[in-house]
Every structure is written in C-alpha cells, then in structure tokens.
Amino acid sequence: MRNIKLKIAYDGSRYYGWQRLKDNDQTIQGKLESVISEMVQSHIEIIGSGRTDAGVHATGQITNFHTDSKMTIEEMHHYINRYLPQDIVVKEMVQASERFHSRYHVKSKKYTYYVWNHFTHSPFHRKYSYHLPEELDVPLMKEAAEKFIGTHDFIGFSSLKKTKKSTIRTIDELSISSQDYLMGFSFVGDGFLYNMIRIIMGSLVEIGLHEKELSHIDKVLEKNVRSKAGITMPPQGLFLEEVYY
Amino acid sequence: MRNIKLKIAYDGSRYYGWQRLKDNDQTIQGKLESVISEMVQSHIEIIGSGRTDAGVHATGQITNFHTDSKMTIEEMHHYINRYLPQDIVVKEMVQASERFHSRYHVKSKKYTYYVWNHFTHSPFHRKYSYHLPEELDVPLMKEAAEKFIGTHDFIGFSSLKKTKKSTIRTIDELSISSQDYLMGFSFVGDGFLYNMIRIIMGSLVEIGLHEKELSHIDKVLEKNVRSKAGITMPPQGLFLEEVYY
Numbered sequence: 001m002r003n004i005k006l007k008i009a010y011d012g013s014r015y016y017g018w019q020r021l022k023d024n025d026q027t028i029q030g031k032l033e034s035v036i037s038e039m040v041q042s043h044i045e046i047i048g049s050g051r052t053d054a055g056v057h058a059t060g061q062i063t064n065f066h067t068d069s070k071m072t073i074e075e076m077h078h079y080i081n082r083y084l085p086q087d088i089v090v091k092e093m094v095q096a097s098e099r100f101h102s103r104y105h106v107k108s109k110k111y112t113y114y115v116w117n118h119f120t121h122s123p124f125h126r127k128y129s130y131h132l133p134e135e136l137d138v139p140l141m142k143e144a145a146e147k148f149i150g151t152h153d154f155i156g157f158s159s160l161k162k163t164k165k166s167t168i169r170t171i172d173e174l175s176i177s178s179q180d181y182l183m184g185f186s187f188v189g190d191g192f193l194y195n196m197i198r199i200i201m202g203s204l205v206e207i208g209l210h211e212k213e214l215s216h217i218d219k220v221l222e223k224n225v226r227s228k229a230g231i232t233m234p235p236q237g238l239f240l241e242e243v244y245y
Numbered sequence: 246m247r248n249i250k251l252k253i254a255y256d257g258s259r260y261y262g263w264q265r266l267k268d269n270d271q272t273i274q275g276k277l278e279s280v281i282s283e284m285v286q287s288h289i290e291i292i293g294s295g296r297t298d299a300g301v302h303a304t305g306q307i308t309n310f311h312t313d314s315k316m317t318i319e320e321m322h323h324y325i326n327r328y329l330p331q332d333i334v335v336k337e338m339v340q341a342s343e344r345f346h347s348r349y350h351v352k353s354k355k356y357t358y359y360v361w362n363h364f365t366h367s368p369f370h371r372k373y374s375y376h377l378p379e380e381l382d383v384p385l386m387k388e389a390a391e392k393f394i395g396t397h398d399f400i401g402f403s404s405l406k407k408t409k410k411s412t413i414r415t416i417d418e419l420s421i422s423s424q425d426y427l428m429g430f431s432f433v434g435d436g437f438l439y440n441m442i443r444i445i446m447g448s449l450v451e452i453g454l455h456e457k458e459l460s461h462i463d464k465v466l467e468k469n470v471r472s473k474a475g476i477t478m479p480p481q482g483l484f485l486e487e488v489y490y
Contacts, residue, residue, distance in 0.1 A: 009367060009368050009369070010368055011368040011369060057368075057369075081366075086366070086368065086371055087368045087371075088368065089365050089367065089368050090365065091365050120326060120334050120335065121326075121334055122254060123254050123255055123302075123331065123332045123334050124254070124256060124302075124304075126331055126332075
C-alpha cells in the first residue's frame with residue numbers, strides 16, 4: 001500500500017471542525033474523505049495530525065492516507081483540489097514512508113492566534129482574527145507569555161474535566177508579533193489540551209487589559225484549577241500553522 | 246454646514262461597486278448613504294474619490310458629506326460602524342475644511358492588483374487575488390511595467406469607446422512586489438480610465454506567460470487602439486489603497 005502525505009490549508013469558517021461526524025459531512029475530514037474515496041473508488045480513512053475545533057483555520061494541517069491506487073501523485077493532487085470545496089486546499093502532496101503516521105509521529109506543532117487590535121475592525125481580517133478595540137499593555141502581555149513557556153500541568157488552562165491521561169505539556173515558544181493592527185500570538189509546543197490555546201489567550205488578553213494580575217497565571221498553573229473568570233477566546237482567530245515530525 | 250471626511254475600507258465581493266444604483270441598494274455608496282441619512286435624519290449624499298467597479302475592494306477609499314448634525318465626530322463614527330454591514334468599515338473620520346471635495350481635489354491614487362502565483366490556490370486569498378498557477382517571467386514583467394510609467398494616451402488600455410474627454414493620464418509608479426506566493430502590482434497615478442488597471446494587468450500577465458511580446462505595449466500605446474486579444478483581469482484582485490490630496 002502507498003502512504004500518501006498531504007499538507008492542507010482550510011478556512012474553517014463554514015465547518016464543524018476537523019473531525020468527521022456521523023450525520024454531518026460539514027467537516028474537513030469528511031470533505032477530504034469523500035473526495036479521496038471517490039477518486040480511488042474505495043473507502044478511505046484520512047489520518048490528521050490532530051483535530052481542530054469548529055471555526056478554527058489551518059495553513060499547515062498534515063494528514064495521510066493509504067491506497068493502492070495507480071494514479072500518480074500529480075494526478076491525485078490535481079483531482080483532489082479540483083473536487084474539494086474552494087475553502088479547503090491540498091497545498092503539498094508526497095509519497096511518505098510506509099510507517100509515517102501523521103498523528104503518532106508528531107513532535108510539536110505551531111499555532112498562531114490573531115488579534116485585530118484597533119478601534120475599527122478590518123473587513124478583510126474579521127473572519128480570521130479576534131477584534132479587540134481596547135488598548136493592550138503589550139509589554140505586560142509579553143511578561144505574562146513567558147510564564148507559560150516550559151513544562152507545566154496545563155489542566156487549569158483547558159476545558160477538560162477530570163481525566164486519567166497526562167495533562168502535562170511543554171510550550172517551547174510563545175511569541176507576540178504585530179504588523180499594523182494585526183497581532184499574532186504564536187505557540188510552539190509538543191501538544192495542546194482541549195481549548196488550551198484559546199484559554200491561555202483569554203488570560204493574556206485579560207492581563208493586557210489590566211483586568212487580571214500577572215500572578216493569576218502562577219496561581220492557575222500551581223493550583224491546577226480552571227479560573228472561574230477565565231475567558232475562552234473565539235475560534236476564528238486560531239490557525240494551525242505547522243506540524244513538526 | 247460641517248464637512249465630514251471619511252476613510253473607508255470594504256470587501257467588494259458582495260457589492261455592485263461603489264456607485265449608488267437606482268433600484269438596487271447593494272452598493273457601497275448606497276449602504277453608507279442609508280446609514281448616514283438615518284443617523285442625521287435627513288437625506289445625505291456621499292461624495293467618493295471615484296467609483297470602484299463591482300467586486301473591487303478598498304482599504305483607503307476617501308469620501309465626504311455635509312451635515313449640520315450636532316453629533317460629535319466620535320459619536321458619528323461609532324454609530325456608522327455599528328449599523329454598516331460588517332464588510333464596510335469607516336476607518337477614520339475627521340472634520341475637514343469647508344471646501345474639501347473628495348473627488349475634485351484628488352492629486353493621485355494608489356491601486357494594487359494582487360496575483361496568487363502558485364500551483365495551488367489559497368483559501369484565504371481566493372477572494373482577494375487572482376489565481377494564476379503558471380510560472381511567470383517576473384524580470385520581463387518588470388521591464389514591461391516600466392513602459393507604462395509616464396504620461397501616455399491610455400485609451401488603448403481602457404474599455405472606453407470614443408470619448409471627447411482626455412484619455413491622457415500619468416502613471417508615476419508601477420512596482421511589483423511579492424511575499425510568498427502573493428504578488429502585488431502597485432499603480433500610483435493621477436487618474437485611471439475605465440478598466441485601465443485590469444487591462445494593463447492583463448497585458449503584463451500575457452507578457453509574463455510569454456504569450457505576448459514586450460513590443461505589444463509600445464504598439465498599443467502608440468496606435469491608441471485596444472488590442473483585440475487583450476484580457477481584462479477579474480475584479481477581485483484589485484484594491485483601492487490610497488487617495489492623495
């Protein structure tokens with residue numbers, strides 16, 4: 001069997017997230033599987049590097065599937081992009097080694113959360129960022145961001161209830177950049193719990209607005225309980241940008 | 246009467262262009278006029294720096310209107326952005342001198358046409374660029390672009406039929422930049438004839454694809470006749486970026 005690896009971009013606005021749902025094919029995985037299954041005339045299951053939630057976007061989701069189709073990579077690539085909806089695109093496609101698995105072999109991932117920080121919104125970024133009209137204390141947010149770097153139990157910054165699985169994760173990078181009014185918060189880490197980035201973003205924003213103290217982060221990281229007042233930022237600002245193997 | 250000047254951004258995708266139409270309010274001017282008229286409780290006419298065609302976008306359209314409303318600029322700005330559709334935004338609003346006229350006083354304008362030049366399209370740029378999968382000869386296009394700079398009779402690069410008005414215009418700048426796969430063709434000039442930028446773009450692309458000779462431009466500029474084979478590029482790549490006074 002050939003093992004085909006794909007790098008995918010999608011505008012998540014119209015979708016219920018990555019993962020296929022039983023009675024609803026309005027998912028990224030569902031759309032890909034139906035086009036690819038039709039192409040090779042057999043039922044194909046697509047493995048993704050991980051799920052993305054409803055409304056979250058990707059510029060570098062990695063997936064793979066197995067097939068014994070005789071089509072060339074180029075023919076497949078052309079076919080898939082032709083029949084996918086326009087808001088999902090296969091950017092790259094290669095034949096991977098037999099053993100490559102896009103979820104099990106992930107070393108780390110990069111996500112960026114975009115905030116449009118200006119009094120007026122932008123018609124071009126409104127679906128791809130969170131609009132925050134108030135002024136932010138960026139130096140203080142940078143200080144806060146540093147507290148997340150390293151290995152911590154992040155259960156307090158997730159939507160998980162009790163779980164037997166480990167909730168310890170390592171964040172290697174959390175950098176803040178800006179271009180005009182668009183701020184990007186880039187997270188690189190070995191894995192992220194459910195809603196973890198959107199909850200960390202909520203805390204960073206509350207600190208940037210002086211609605212919470214810097215010490216809030218230490219408290220939640222130490223006590224491992226989800227802060228009652230913590231906001232979960234909306235999905236449309238979040239992009240899965242890179243998966244590293 | 247107060248004279249209010251506005252800087253406006255819009256995503257032109259859903260609109261029939263700038264200019265108000267009699268039986269159709271799906272225009273930028275129409276939307277602005279209805280919100281502003283409602284706000285000041287009298288019929289307001291908005292003057293724009295110029296029209297943009299159906300599907301063309303703007304990040305810096307300049308407009309003005311007159312009113313004797315007692316509202317502050319801030320109150321008006323807030324009201325208008327609240328009631329406009331989300332794809333039209335008033336970025337800036339100031340009280341201008343009594344004599345300021347956003348069309349008559351234009352010195353020059355900057356437009357940029359975006360081309361997404363890669364085998365696969367981008368889900369995030371597809372509404373804001375023209376997708377061209379073939380490889381372009383960029384150095385040759387830069388040579389071609391230089392031929393347009395200066396003062397010429399551009400009737401051959403417009404959709405105008407015979408006209409009594411002057412079709413002589415000056416292009417001060419025509420620069421080509423790229424970031425990843427997104428190419429921007431920026432035009433600065435004292436005015437542009439109907440479809441002029443989209444037709445010039447068509448010629449530049451044909452030259453970049455080696456479908457036309459460089460000398461084609463000289464011929465059209467000299468003979469002042471619209472080339473029979475000339476393409477008009479589609480509107481969604483075009484942005485009105487700046488108006489200079």
